[in-house]
Amino acid sequence: MTDSKQPLSDGSAPAEASSPEAPEGTTRREFIATATVGSALLLEACRHAPPVEGPPPGTAPAELEVTFKVNGQLQTLKVDPRTSLLDALRERLGLTGTKKGCDHGQCGACTVLVDGRRELSCLSLAVMHQGAEVSTVEGLAQGDTLHPLQQAFIEQDALQCGYCTSGQLMSAVGLMSEPCGASDDDVREAMSGNLCRCSAYPNIIAAIQQVRRLPKL
C-alpha cells in the first residue's frame, strides 16, 4: 500500500491500460496494430508479450481495402487495419446481431462462420478476410424459412436474455459440420467456448441435439 504523500501522475493510465496484460501507455487495440501477425492465435499470445513501442499517438495507419462476402453479398470496405471483423460487421455493415460480450476471445458472443468454420470475430482483423465468405446470424434464415437450429432454439426455449444467442447459434451451425460424437457430453465439450450467463445451457443442448437427430437432408 502506498502511503507516501508523493504525487502520482495518472497521465499514462487510462482505464483500459490498467489491465495488466496491456503494455504501459498503449491500449490493447493500438498494441495489436503494432504487432503485424497473421493469425488470431498469435495475436492472443501477443497480449501477454512484453511491452512494444506503439505508433505515436494520433497517427492512424492508412486505411486498407478489403473485399469479402457477408451472408452471400459482396462487400468492399476501407478500414483501419486495426479493425476487428466484429467491429467491421457491427459498425460498418450494421449487422448488430453479432454481439460483443468481452472483445477478448473468451465468451463466444461474437462467433461467426468464416468459410464455414466458426471463428471469434473479435479476435480476427477484418483485413485478414480478403475473399472470405462470412456468415452471421442475420444470414441464417432463407427468407421466411428459419434454419433448423433457429427453429430448435425457439422451440426448446434455448435463450433468456438473448445476448449470447447469435453466438450460440453460429457456433452450433459450425459444429454441425465438425467431427463431434453423438452424446450430450460431446456437445457440452464442443460448445464450451460459448458462455451463457443466463445459463440456458440445458435447453441449448436440447436444441442442438434436436437438430442433430433430424434425418440428414
Next chain:
Amino acid sequence: MVAILSEVAPRESDVKSPLHAPALHESGLKHTSGEALYVDDLPLLPGTLVGHVIASPHAHARVVRKEARRALALPGVHAVLFAQDIPGVNDVCPVRGVHDEPLLAVDEVHCVGQSVALVVAESAALCRQAAALVEVEYEALPACLSIREALEQGSFLPHWLYPGPHLIRRGEPEAALLAAPVRIQGECMTGAQDHFYLETQASLAVMEEDGAVRLWSSTQHPSEVQEKVAEVLGLGRHQVTVEVPRMGGAFGGKETQAAPFAALAALGARATRRPVKVWLNRDQDMEQTGKRHPFWARYEAGFFEDGRLLALKAELVSDGGWSNDLSHAILDRALFHMDNAYFLPNVEVSGRVARTNQPSNTAFRGFGGPQGMFVVEEVLNRAAERLGLDPAEVRRLNYYHEPSEHRTHYGQLVEGNRLPRIHAELMASSEYARRRAEIDAFNAASRWTKRGIGYQPVKFGISFTTSFLNQAGALVVIYGDGTVQLNHGGTEMGQGLHTKMRAVCAHALGVPAEHVRVMTTATDKVPNTSATAASSGSDLNGQAVKAACEVLRERLRLVAAHLLQVDRAEAQGIVFAGGRVSHPAYPHRSLTFAELTHAAYQAQVSLSATGYYRTPDIGYDRKMGQGKPFHYFAFGGAVVEVEVSGLTGEHRVRRVDILHDVGSSLVPTIDRGQVEGGFIQGLGWLTCEEVLIDAKGRLLTHSPDTYKIPALGDAPEDFRVQLLERAPQDSTIHGSKAVGEPPFMLAIGAVTALRHAVAAFGPPRTEVQLASPATPEAILRAVEAARSVKR
C-alpha cells in the same frame, strides 16, 4: 351502425388462453434472427459521440490536480468533463436523503474504478488517446480493502436513520446456548460475485427540444435513471425520458448501477449538444461496477443430540464498498433469511455494513438472502458432521411447522408452508436414501475419488423489504382493429417478464397472444415505477396489467351487451375468450374482439386504460426487528450429487433433482428456465467464481480469462427440474409465485454434497473445513485437512 353480430356459435375456442401454458419466448424469433436490438445496437443519429470514463487507478487518494488542456487540443475531442462541470447535483446515491455517491470524484477517490472524468470524442479510439492526455494527479492515502481491515479500523457505513446494527432477537439465546448439549461456533465467509451480464453497461443520450433529454439505457430501473439524470442536469423529471429496449442480462447489476453511466451520457450530451453513447467494455465493466456483497459471519449455535436446533447467535458484516448503494437493504434481507427453512426458537442475529475502498457493492440475484442462508446451512452441516447424522434429516427436523405454531424470528407467520411436502416428494423422486447408501459404499471402495450428496431446502420471502416500492403500473392501449399495445413498468432482462405479461393481458382480453405487442419500457408510458427486482416483476406488474385490462373489459362489456342484445343486467356474464366475445346463455350470438373494439370506437368509448397495483398489508419495524416484510414465501428443494477428485480438487456435478414451488406457473417454460439458470448461477457463486484483488485494491479478475463463470460443461450432467404441481398461491397474479431469485439458493446443496464427499477422505464424523467459493484449491485444502484428521 352496429349490426355486425355474427350468428355463429362460438367454436370451442380456436385460441387457447396463453396463461398457465408453455409459450415461446416473446422475443425468441428476434433473438435467433439477430433482429433484437439492445442499447449498443440502436442505429445512431449522425454526429453521435462516444463517452469514455476516466476511472481512478487508486483505492484511496486525494485528487490534487485535474488538467485536460492537452486532451482537448486533439482534433475530434469535444469535451472533458469533471465534477465542476455538473450543472445540477453531483450525486447518484439511490437512497433518498443519503448523498454519498458523487457521479464524478471531487477531491478524493475511494476505490479503483471510481469515475473521475468523462471524455467525449468522435470515436472510442480517440477517447482512449485523449484519456491518456488528461492529467489527474493523486496523493495516495491509506486504503481499507477487506471486511477484516474494516473491522480492525472500525470502518462502517451506518444506516442513515438507525445508526446501530440491525438486530433481530427472540427468546433467550444466551441461556439456551449455555444449556445446549451440543455447541458449535465458528466464522465463515462468502465471496463476491461479478454479475457478468453478457451485455455490459450501455446508455445513449440524445438532446431534444426545450433542453429535454431522451435516453436509451440498459437498466432494471428506468425511473431511477430518469430521477438521477434530472438531478445531475438540474432538470425537472418531465424533461427526461428513459427507454429500455431490453437487457442482455442484469441480475441486479443494473438496478442502481446503470444510472451513473446514463447520467454521464446525459452530461456529455448536454455539454456537446450531440448524442452521446457510454458503453463499457468488459474490463471496464468489471473494474468499475460493484458486485455481490461478500459477507463475513461469526456464529454460535446450540443443538440437541438428535439434531434439533436450540439456539443461534450470529453476527454478520457485509462489504458495502465505498458508498451506501443498496447495502443496508441487502443486509436486511440477509438477516431475514438467517432462518431459511428452519424454526429458530432462541435467536439473535445482527448485522453491519463495512465501508471499504472497493467499488460499491450492489444488488445481485438473492439480494443478501443467499449470504444469510449460507450461514445457517453451514451451521447445520457442521452439526450433522459432529453428530454423525444425515444432513437432510437434520434439516427436516428443524423445518417450520404450521403457522399457528411458528413465526419467523422477525415475527411473520410462515403461511402456506410447503417445505415438508417438497421434502417428502423430492426425497422419493430423487431416491435420496438409496443413492446416499450407494455413495457411502462407493466411497468406501474408492481411494482418490469420492462422491457426495446434499439436500437443500429454500424458503425465500417475496416483496421489496422497503415496503413502499411494492407498487406497479401499466398502460394498455387497444386499437380499433382489436390489436393491443401493452406497456408495463417492468423491464425485460431475459427473465421472460414480457412473455408473462403478454399472457396475462391476452388472457384478460380473450385475444391471441400474437395480437398483443409488448412495448419497450418507457418512463413516459408508465411513470414512477420501481426497479424490476426482488423477483417481483411479474407479481407487481402482472396485477397492474390485469387491472388495466379489467377496466377496458368493463367498458367493452357494455358495448358488447348492446351488440349481443343481452340485457345490461346480464352483461357480467359476457365472456372474452378465443378472440371472441359472447354470452353462454346465447351461444348463437357472438362477436369477434375486433368487431367489438371497432364498434366501441364508433360509440365513443375510450380504448386505453391504466392499471395500478400495490401490495397490501406489508411492513416492517426495523427498530423492533418485527413485522411482516413479505407478501408470501416461495419454496423449493434440491438434491445435488457431486464427485470430487482428491488429487486435483476438481469436482463434477453428477446429478441434480429440483422440485420448485412457483404456485400456478404463469408460463411454465419460462419458470423452468429461471429455475435452471438460477441454480447454475448459484453454483458459479459457490464453486468457480472468485473475485480477487491485489494489495493495492486493483481487480485481478477483470475479464473472462481470469474470472470463471459456469460454462456448458459445468451445468449438471443429469438435471431433473420439476415445478411443484397443484400449488396455487393466494392473492397473487393468477395464483403464481415469483421465481427469479429463490432457485439461486438451491445451489447451496452443492456445498453440502461437496462436504459429504470431502468428509469421506477422513474418518467418520470428520468436520469439514471448506472455504467458499469451493474452487479446486479450496476443495484440495479441505481434502488435505480431512485426510489429516486422526482416526
